[in-house]
Amino acid sequence: MQEKWIALSNTTIGQLMATINTSIIIVALPAIFNGIHLDPMQAKSFPYLLWLIMSYMIVLSVLLVSMGKLSDIFGRVRIFNLGFLIFTVGSILLYIAPGTGYTIALELIIFRIIQAVGGAFIIANTFAIITDNFPPKERGFAISINSVAAVSGVSIGIVLGGILATIYWRDIFLVSIPVGIFGTVWSYLKLKDVRERASRHIDIAGNILFAVGLIILLLGITYGITPYKNNPMGWTNPMVISALVIGTIMLVLFPFVEKKVNGPMFDMHLFKSRNFSISIFTAFVSAMGMMGLMYMLTLIFQGIWLPIHGYRYAVTPLWAGIYMLPMPISMGIFGVLSSRLANRFDPRWLTTIGLFISAFALLSLVMLTYDFSYMVLSVAITIYGIGYGIFNVPNLTVAMSSVPANERGSTSGILNTMRNTGYASSIGAFFSILILGLALTYPGTITAALTSEHASGFITYFSHIPPTEILFSTFLGLNTVKDVMTTVPPGVVSSIPAGTLKTITGHIWFPETIAPAFMNSMHDVFYVGFGITLFAGIISLFRQPFNVDDVSEKLEDQENR
Structure with missing residues (x-):
């Protein structure tokens, strides 16, 4: 009995720490560049600015599936523990990074990549470790707690980064060190693997094809929003076009290669399950919509609403995070509630209703004027959070409960990969619409x-x-x-x-x-967000009926053999 709570608390701490660091640096960038004596708006500084934001997210997206498969082979807890250690080392290196100017800027990017490698080890295994330790009927609740930490971490990171940056810029890296040390020691001493490992074959071809293809594709998306010659964006840049084409071709080839190799990185036969495939797709779309909304709200607050209401530019990042708190709070509350409802109702209806609620909350934002009432906005983003909370946990539970025990590590990895790829894609998609307008x-x-x-x-x-x-x-x-x-x-x-x-x-x-x-362009973004979220809700209707009791009995039989 005690082991499952150790697993839940340990993975939740790791998930929270890893996701906080996806956003904590964003609002602290002015303090960081001031501290290292660089102007973030100089042309030479822009690549460093972009990579400090994007490197962590790109590395997470690329490594999660590979780390999930490796955990199935070498042990989920072993990889998870190593992730805590690597993340902590990366955080220490970030805090003590020497030098000034472009030298330390490059060091910070490299150390952020190291930190992201540790984060990938952690995140790739969280759902799998929880699924291993909790019986089927309790998995929804456990996953909801962990998922709340993942979603809340992004908002907490914005607020925490704003607070710490006003004290000392290095403190945004210092905060992860004691948590990392505690998590490393505690997980090593207390967390144990409860499942047998899979075959020890490593799919080298699949790992290379997937990792390189995704890196190239995300690089293309990232540089697509940077100016090119006289164009406001870089989508006509031959390098960007080449990256998008090559990355897409490699990812299209990936499933065909996986069908041919022994011990594939990811068992493509799992996609024959309609529920599994729909869960993966809707995880990507919902993550894209959620992170896109958070970015857009940050811009609305920092660029328009807060300055007009008398807030100094230096404090707008902090207050933007504070004013967005109703969304993650409602996500958390209804995420836990939906885990209970999933035991009584078919998750197909919960996921569909949740996506529809979120979609129409996005549509309601189209009515906002630039001098909107905060009460109106807070109601809209609270409703969005309710919808996302209702959708997210049943969706994850269905995906994790649809695979054999020896595939849970790679399944956890691909779920989190799709979510983080959605996060990164939202920058390219929604910023492009806004920049064009x-x-x-x-x-x-x-x-x-x-x-x-x-x-x-x-x-x-x-x-x-x-x-x-x-x-x-x-x-x-x-x-x-x-x-x-x-x-x-x-x-x-x-x-x-x-x-x-x-x-x-x-x-x-x-x-x-x-x-x-600005608001006219923002309305276009909200229309697109509404459209893709509504489409995901319609797709979710095509899930097969899912009964927790039936699945519980089937999985228990499989796992007891």
């Missing part, structure tokens, strides 16, 4: 605003700001106008009345100026 409307909007302020001398400098720079400076809690002003010749600045300069460089002028165009 701003590219079309921003120049005319800013020209009219500067003309009305009798500051036409600034038009040349302000109308050519890349939309990507506007979004990233917003995301970093920086004042875009003050950053642009450093490029304006002193003679032009001196020709503008002092009162006009004070207005333009203040908290309110730029956010109010771009707000209509």
